[in-house]
Amino acid sequence: MNITKFKKPFVLSVLFFLPVLFLLFLYPSKHNYKTLDIIKKDIPKLTSFVTKDGEAIQLENHLTVLGFLGDTPLEDAILALNLKELVYDKFRGFKRFQIVILVPESAKAQVEQLETELNQYEFLEYWKFGFGTPSDILVAHQSLKISTVLDSNLRTSEVFIIDRERHQRGRLDDRDKNQIKKKVPLYGMSSYDCLEVSILKNKMSEDMRILFTEYRQKRKGNFNSTSRRADDLKADEKN
Numbered sequence: 001m002n003i004t005k006f007k008k009p010f011v012l013s014v015l016f017f018l019p020v021l022f023l024l025f026l027y028p029s030k031h032n033y034k035t036l037d038i039i040k041k042d043i044p045k046l047t048s049f050v051t052k053d054g055e056a057i058q059l060e061n062h063l064t065v066l067g068f069l070g071d072t073p074l075e076d077a078i079l080a081l082n083l084k085e086l087v088y089d090k091f092r093g094f095k096r097f098q099i100v101i102l103v104p105e106s107a108k109a110q111v112e113q114l115e116t117e118l119n120q121y122e123f124l125e126y127w128k129f130g131f132g133t134p135s136d137i138l139v140a141h142q143s144l145k146i147s148t149v150l151d152s153n154l155r156t157s158e159v160f161i162i163d164r165e166r167h168q169r170g171r172l173d174d175r176d177k178n179q180i181k182k183k184v185p186l187y188g189m190s191s192y193d194c195l196e197v198s199i200l201k202n203k204m205s206e207d208m209r210i211l212f213t214e215y216r217q218k219r220k221g222n223f224n225s226t227s228r229r230a231d232d233l234k235a236d237e238k239n
Contacts, residue, residue: 036161036211039190040145040168049102049130049140052111057100057130063211064162065099067194068141070155073103074110077117079157079194084118084127086200087208092126094212096164099127102141104134104154144168145190158191161207169211174203 046057065087069076083099091097103111111129118124132140137154145168150156161169171189192204 034210035214036169036207037172037188038163038167039170039172039188043162043166043168044140044143045166046100046102046130046132046140048136049132051128051130052108057128059100059162059166061164062096062098062162063094063164063208063215065159065208066144066162067099067101067159068137068150068154068156069101069103069107069114070151070153071104071107072110072153072155073101073107074114076155076157077114080114080118082194082197082200083159084124086197087204088124088127090205091208091212092124097126097212099124100130101128102130102132102137104137105131107131145170147190157193157195159194159204160191161204161211163211164215169207171203171207 043059045059049057051057065083067079067083069079073080080101088099108131115124115129118127134154138150141150141156144160146158148156148158163169168190170191173186174189175184175186189203192199192207194200
């Protein structure tokens, strides 16, 4: 009688805790990660650029999303809004994170209007506009690993990830496993198109998360710099 009384609760407890134990065993493996590839080293400092308050733009010791909105940034407000909603809002609480948008000095009036739009619900503390000359902007853009050029207004919808050591990060091999199996020629990703919501939500957000994880592991002292996304994909290609 007593055995029957306790049998059902015991079985229910086992059925409840077994999945939990299984997930605990899987937890460490799910949090293994591949570091985000360095695709170009030693991006020059932005010494020629200042904020509207005259403050210097610093790349060193920051995780930076770098963009170029050109002479008419208000006309490309959708690019800034996509970047805010899908990247800035997700990572604004992380230490040393910033978004830096380079524009010519002639764009100050439009930048003020765009800032009003962006700051409509809250002040974007980690979002900065850097003002410089057109030639400064061209030099800054050409110092990156790029696949497209700036248009006549000094703008592009592409943004770039720069790490704390001023290295440009991205993907040396952007193929997925199915593409590798089909022997699709290798191609990388050096920038992220703000017009493509899926790229910001999936690829860029994932790459930013990986980069923040890398620096967190570095602080803990258990970071392995030889582990790269490309290495993992090459291993898949051999199988």
